[in-house]
Amino acid sequence: MFIFLYGVDNFRSLEKLSDLKNKYLEKNGSGTDLSVLDYGEGASVENLSTAFSAQGLFSTKRLVIVKNSMLKGSTEVQKGILTLLKANPDTEKDADTIVIFYENGSPKKNGALYKFLFKAAKRQEFTPLEGTALANWALTFAKTLSTEISFTKNALNMLLAATGSDLNVLSNEINKLVNYKNSGEIVDADVVLLVKSKVDSTMFETIEALASGNKSKALDLFHQQLTKGEDVFYILSMYTYQIRTLLKIGDFYWQGMISAPQIAQASGIHPYVVQKSLSQIRNLSEQKTKQMLRDLAEIDFSAKTGKVDPVLALDTFIVSL
Known part of the structure; x- marks a missing residue:
């Protein structure tokens, strides 16, 4: 089974990848049948071929995580991966072999490997959150840090305007605010003090x-x-x-x-x-x-x-x- 995770919002895509990996490890605790190949760190097509052919010793299920094959892998590497996938058509429908293709951003949509996975994989694109969705995410994230924290409407608007939709930046700023306030309502002055160290x-x-x-x-x-x-x-x-x-x-x-x-x-x-x-x-x-x-x-x-x-x-x- 193929899963394809990609998109500009790499905070949420990485969260999704971690969630899938942790769920696999909960059911297959040994982790011996887990392979992680990062093409930003020199992984090869041969590494992927080996992961496909490996026989599990302690589990019938295998998880192969393929990172940044399109964003970091060369054209030749992408061609090799595509050839390998087409040569193993049963893998696409094999529920015991899960292959997650993870891209830390948005790959080119006209690439052959992208087009193949777009059709063959269960896919999820993570686009930047905006408007109400972004505000709700911020409030929910803050609650995971402290159930006793809330924001005034304008303080939240100031925070989101300062950070934009980059959840890596936004999560760091919320962490600072929650650690500073600990409990109660985060107000305008808190955002001015911490998110912008001083008013411009x-x-x-x-x-x-x-x-x-x-x-x-x-x-x-x-x-x-x-x-x-x-x-x-x-x-x-x-x-x-x-x-x-x-x-x-x-x-x-x-x-x-x-x-x-x-x-x-x-x-x-x-x-x-x-x-x-x-x-x-x-x-x-x-x-x-x-x-x-x-x-x-x-x-x-x-x-x-x-x-x-x-x-x-x-x-x-x-x-x-």
């Missing part, structure tokens, strides 16, 4: 320009971020985070509390952040700050539902202030 100074400058009414500077800084390769949804989430922080500090400032240390103690926000934010708050009213937050929430919803282009919407947001 350009982000802060943009909000400062917005607060002072310098629209041209804010627009220029926004497009600098895009040019640097920042994800527009990450930028949006950081704007939302910073405006929300201004509003929390402003709640005390607009009621007459103007001392940065006092506001820091009352709000639980770091004194440095409070001190830096006060100069912006002096240029903003409570009404305008709340409206900015509502506008950003509307952009986030409309962009994620495909109603608006997020870059154009943020351009309009900046110009309209």
